Amino acid sequence: MASGITELVVEIGTLLAYALLSGVLTYVGVLSEQTALETFTSGPAPLAVWFLVLGGIALYGGIVAVGRDLLAARLLALLH
Incomplete structure (x- = not known):
């Protein structure tokens, strides 16, 4: 029982870290x-x-590399 909760907490922590990284990069x-426009x-x-x-x-790193490829894929795997 504790093993399942630990795995879920680690997975949610990973998702939050990916979301934070994606947001910061974006x-x-x-x-x-x-x-650039001002310069x-x-x-x-x-x-x-x-x-x-x-x-x-x-922007590419935040939206595509982390957001779509890592965060969205992991979130979909968690939901299924």
Whole structure:
């Protein structure tokens, strides 16, 4: 009985960690994209491109790599 509860707690903890990581990566990606737009209007273009690429990678990591591939897959496996 305790083994089943422990496994469930570990699984829920893992899901929460993936959700937190996905949220943080997505937030950092959005902030980086906003910074890129602000830098394009007033600063050096190479720095703006750097922020744009960094934001795209963070958004991809947050939404696709962690959010869809890890979090959603694990959540669906837990529900079935």
